[in-house]
Amino acid sequence: MNKIKSLSLGVITAMALMTGCNDDFLDTQPLSSVPSELVWTDAALAEAFVTDLYTALGQGGFDEQMQASLTDEAVFTHPGRGINTITEARTNPADRGFINYTLDWDDMYSKIRAANLAIKNLRDPQFDNPERVNRLLGEALFMRSYFYHQLLRYYGGVPLVDSPYELGAEDYSIARNTFAETVEFIVKDAEEAAQLLEDAALVKGRASKASALALRSRVLLYAASDLHDIPTASAKSGVISAYEHKNLIGYTEGDQTERWRRAQAAAMDVLLLPGYGFKLDLSAPVTPEEGFQNYVDVSLFRGGGEEDMIFGRYFIQSKNEGGGRVGLYNGPNGYRNWAGNTPIQQLVDDYEMMDGSKFSWDNPEHAANPYENRDPRFEASILHDASDWKPRFTTTADPANQIQTGQYEVINGGQKVTHFGLDTRQSSIEDWNGTRTGYYMRRFIDPNPNLVDMNMWQQVPWAFFRYTEAVLNYVEASIELGEDAQAQEWLNKVRFRVGMPAVTETGDALMARYRNERRVEMAYEEQRFHDVRRWMIAQEEFGEQPQIIDIKGTLKPGKTVSQYQYNPENYNYTYKVIELGEGIENRAWDDKMFFFPISRDEMNRNEQLEQNPGYTE
Numbered sequence: 001m002n003k004i005k006s007l008s009l010g011v012i013t014a015m016a017l018m019t020g021c022n023d024d025f026l027d028t029q030p031l032s033s034v035p036s037e038l039v040w041t042d043a044a045l046a047e048a049f050v051t052d053l054y055t056a057l058g059q060g061g062f063d064e065q066m067q068a069s070l071t072d073e074a075v076f077t078h079p080g081r082g083i084n085t086i087t088e089a090r091t092n093p094a095d096r097g098f099i100n101y102t103l104d105w106d107d108m109y110s111k112i113r114a115a116n117l118a119i120k121n122l123r124d125p126q127f128d129n130p131e132r133v134n135r136l137l138g139e140a141l142f143m144r145s146y147f148y149h150q151l152l153r154y155y156g157g158v159p160l161v162d163s164p165y166e167l168g169a170e171d172y173s174i175a176r177n178t179f180a181e182t183v184e185f186i187v188k189d190a191e192e193a194a195q196l197l198e199d200a201a202l203v204k205g206r207a208s209k210a211s212a213l214a215l216r217s218r219v220l221l222y223a224a225s226d227l228h229d230i231p232t233a234s235a236k237s238g239v240i241s242a243y244e245h246k247n248l249i250g251y252t253e254g255d256q257t258e259r260w261r262r263a264q265a266a267a268m269d270v271l272l273l274p275g276y277g278f279k280l281d282l283s284a285p286v287t288p289e290e291g292f293q294n295y296v297d298v299s300l301f302r303g304g305g306e307e308d309m310i311f312g313r314y315f316i317q318s319k320n321e322g323g324g325r326v327g328l329y330n331g332p333n334g335y336r337n338w339a340g341n342t343p344i345q346q347l348v349d350d351y352e353m354m355d356g357s358k359f360s361w362d363n364p365e366h367a368a369n370p371y372e373n374r375d376p377r378f379e380a381s382i383l384h385d386a387s388d389w390k391p392r393f394t395t396t397a398d399p400a401n402q403i404q405t406g407q408y409e410v411i412n413g414g415q416k417v418t419h420f421g422l423d424t425r426q427s428s429i430e431d432w433n434g435t436r437t438g439y440y441m442r443r444f445i446d447p448n449p450n451l452v453d454m455n456m457w458q459q460v461p462w463a464f465f466r467y468t469e470a471v472l473n474y475v476e477a478s479i480e481l482g483e484d485a486q487a488q489e490w491l492n493k494v495r496f497r498v499g500m501p502a503v504t505e506t507g508d509a510l511m512a513r514y515r516n517e518r519r520v521e522m523a524y525e526e527q528r529f530h531d532v533r534r535w536m537i538a539q540e541e542f543g544e545q546p547q548i549i550d551i552k553g554t555l556k557p558g559k560t561v562s563q564y565q566y567n568p569e570n571y572n573y574t575y576k577v578i579e580l581g582e583g584i585e586n587r588a589w590d591d592k593m594f595f596f597p598i599s600r601d602e603m604n605r606n607e608q609l610e611q612n613p614g615y616t617e
Helices: 043-057 083-087 105-122 130-155 179-196 209-224 230-236 256-271 288-300 322-330 345-349 364-368 376-381 467-480 484-497 507-521 528-534 538-542 600-605
Strands: 074-076 309-313 341-343 407-412 415-420 462-466 547-555 571-579
Touching (some): 043 130, 105 130, 130 179, 179 209, 256 467, 309 467
Antiparallel strands (some): 547 571
16 A cells, blocks of 8 residues: 555544533633543543544435436436536536535545544553443444545545644645555455454444445445446546546456455355344245335335344434435425425336336336336335325315326316316425426335424434345346356345345346346435446436426316316326426536546645546646
């Protein structure tokens, strides 16, 4: 590993503040902080410092603007938030678009410095509690590896700093380490964390042996992928082929097959952990009704679904935390919610039929009833026209409590008029918050009818790592290694849990089924943005304009309806797929988007940094 020198001025100034007090009137200290030299002499203060590292996780993935809207999963309803800068491939060092602070370069290095302080002091503890020291050191190492993994998967190889640097100590310029060095640094931290946390009690929201092994599994899966195998990536992308510093973004030498073997073994280490794996021991598919409920339980981490959680962000309702507002952020405007990250038709169409066949608009039966007889995960993930949902704030508006995203004929004063659905952008209720796609997110939203999303907080946790991800990691590595039987066995465990039939394909066909399975199983989990890029299929998946649904209900002859309610006996329904208007998003793909640019300010502060491919300083 290259010798590390220093950090730039913009990323070394963060220090955790903790509450303290001193009753000695003649020897008072500030009540808002504790002198740094005292923190590491007291176990409780050291615990508080390490706990503060977790604040960098923010709301998990439950921010108002979700990463799903950077992908072919969703469209963000409200303009002017920097989403389009990324989806339209206009990202550049001066304007990177929407960058959540949980992946921002400066914010990550700020927390890395705090982790380094903890690691340095806990390696030479000044309080006598070896068990607690080991746990806190393991947590600090895990968090440092997590922060570096965030940087790795957006930027590639980054400057590796493994000790805290003081202001004014020396030159603050430092070069990027190679991609391979960054991977090994993360893996080493994760492995040491796993050892230190071997016997630590499991505490919700805190690092564990399982979370450290899950992190290692993800990083090694990414490292084995085509995007980071430079001969493969160069053959697929002129931007990468022309880049002078290829070792910053991938492996310029070595055996990709061996990297897949290593990724497979790392995934199996997670699969062998006791106490995890919700209903993954089935020998046949459950019923569709059971499959629906199983997926809801996995998504909400209740009813046994907690067994799938490895590491998550939990929320306390009484604290009114932002992550508990996912229903408000994404729910229907007809319930006075904000419709933030709405699913697009491409995602809807990728849910299979119940028999495992593909959905197709060219099939008349499918086109006439597009939401029937689908993979149960569809109904558990997406609210569509006629979906049953919670009671509205006024039952007179919609006694059926069903989603309305179409235009329907009704009889008013003896005349046939158009009723715009209550959950459309022509609704009589907060039309500006209506979906642009004809769909809403259901997954992660607590379906409790007594929980009113517009003014109440929910407690559904966000999973950074869940056991099913490790299962899918193992499946992918096995397919890449030509071990199709093992891949089928584990992939079908996931499918049987939700009521879907076994996959029997092999080779390329099996890989295609696996990739679609990963897409629908992990929808909205911040996986898709990375998967499509590392598979190098972004031009096809991210480069096309989002598709939406246009729904019309016309009264059948002789039918008179004065208040709309979904009813095929009264209505003929037509479903037409159209493109989202170009004035809203003009999606495009440029191969520079395989990696984020390092900001211009950071480049100006540190002249040793090399910019990522496709960008100019």
